[in-house]
Amino acid sequence: FAPPTPLPRPEGCVRLPCPGWGLAGGWSEALRDGCPPTPGEVMLTSERYRVRRLPFSRVCDSDVAFFERMMPGRVITNPEELKPFNVDWLKSVRGCSKLMLKPQTTAEVSQILRYCYERNLAVNPQGGNTGLVGGSVPVFDEIILSTVLMNRIISFDKVSGILVCQAGCVLEKLNEYLEEQGFIMPLDLGAKGSCHIGGNVATNAGGLRLLRYGSLRGTVLGLEVVLGDGSALDCLASLRKDNTGYDLKQLFIGSEGTLGVVTAVSILCPQKPKAVNLAFLAVCGEPSLSFFSQKPPRPAGASQAACSYQLWP
Numbered sequence: 001f002a003p004p005t006p007l008p009r010p011e012g013c014v015r016l017p018c019p020g021w022g023l024a025g026g027w028s029e030a031l032r033d034g035c036p037p038t039p040g041e042v043m044l045t046s047e048r049y050r051v052r053r054l055p056f057s058r059v060c061d062s063d064v065a066f067f068e069r070m071m072p073g074r075v076i077t078n079p080e081e082l083k084p085f086n087v088d089w090l091k092s093v094r095g096c097s098k099l100m101l102k103p104q105t106t107a108e109v110s111q112i113l114r115y116c117y118e119r120n121l122a123v124n125p126q127g128g129n130t131g132l133v134g135g136s137v138p139v140f141d142e143i144i145l146s147t148v149l150m151n152r153i154i155s156f157d158k159v160s161g162i163l164v165c166q167a168g169c170v171l172e173k174l175n176e177y178l179e180e181q182g183f184i185m186p187l188d189l190g191a192k193g194s195c196h197i198g199g200n201v202a203t204n205a206g207g208l209r210l211l212r213y214g215s216l217r218g219t220v221l222g223l224e225v226v227l228g229d230g231s232a233l234d235c236l237a238s239l240r241k242d243n244t245g246y247d248l249k250q251l252f253i254g255s256e257g258t259l260g261v262v263t264a265v266s267i268l269c270p271q272k273p274k275a276v277n278l279a280f281l282a283v284c285g286e287p288s289l290s291f292f293s294q295k296p297p298r299p300a301g302a303s304q305a306a307c308s309y310q311l312w313p
């Protein structure tokens with residue numbers, strides 16, 4: 001860890017609690033100032049639930065100017081452009097962010113988080129925004145840190161099947177890339193065309209291939225993460241077995257962005273199966289279902305066990 005060096009506070013910015021904070025009922029009025037409810041729009045999370053904004057600073061012009069200088073053209077402040085990134089996939093929660101940042105490198109993520117830490121600005125990491133539990137969108141006016149432009153494949157080793165890539169790579173694109181080389185991603189899910197591998201890690205996504213290839217807790221070999229204060233944690237190992245100290249990456253798998261921003265992932269990818277057979281089975285009652293939960297079914301003569309199954313009630 002490199003200890004962060006304090007940044008000078010920008011001109012004209014003061015650390016103030018939200019005007020409504022601590023006053024019953026005051027928080028939603030404060031938010032409405034910036035996010036007037038429009039008919040037909042998803043209700044603001046802050047109105048739907050009795051949640052209070054913590055005393056974070058509010059984004060001001062000099063913050064936007066700082067980010068514009070740092071990453072010109074990748075700072076979104078247009079309310080219309082921000083709309084889809086403030087609402088979750090299920091259209092059940094809506095935040096009121098006024099600023100979205102699109103870093104391209106770990107160094108930029110580090111700079112952003114260091115600045116926000118110094119300025120006491122809240123940040124919400126966002127991948128493909130397909131999460132189903134509301135964690136991908138702000139509750140209030142948090143800055144959205146999108147990994148959409150962090151979509152570079154860093155390396156792929158055909159001998160070991162280990163892929164190292166940036167966190168914003170779309171799952172389906174990774175799978176297409178691997179298929180050309182005779183490999184596949186160890187996970188597959190309905191949101192594959194939009195979700196990012198960093199988001200998959202942050203949600204510990206399971207999906208269709210889990211029974212066959214195991215969970216991300218086993219297939220993810222290493223992570224690079226930027227912590228809330230901007231320091232980078234390099235656990236991007238590419239080893240099948242690594243006993244060098246604590247397995248810190250496990251803390252970030254399934255942490256929903258609460259502990260840091262995943263910026264790169266090292267993941268073990270299986271070889272592409274020679275053939276895929278799909279069966280639709282009707283089961284009746286619990287005894288048949290317990291057959292599935294005991295072990296993956298393996299057809300007679302098949303060289304490999306069944307990949308996965310999905311239960312439809």
Ligand SMILES: Cc1cc2nc3c(=O)[nH]c(=O)nc-3n(C[C@H](O)[C@H](O)[C@H](O)COP(=O)(O)OP(=O)(O)OC[C@H]3O[C@@H](n4cnc5c(N)ncnc54)[C@H](O)[C@@H]3O)c2cc1C
Nearest residue numbers: 127128129130131135136190196198199205206207257262
């Ligand atoms: C059609 C559909 C099918 C699905 N099927 C499955 C399934 O079969 N199995 C399953 O487990 N889930 C499934 N999901 C939910 C699944 O968790 C998400 O689709 C996916 O893993 C989230 O990835 P994302 O890039 O969209 O992340 P987002 O939705 O953008 O974010 C999800 C969470 O991760 C955090 N986050 C995102 N990126 C980062 C990052 N780089 N660093 C730190 N935190 C980050 C966000 O803050 C948020 O808390 C499905 C969703 C949909 C819409």
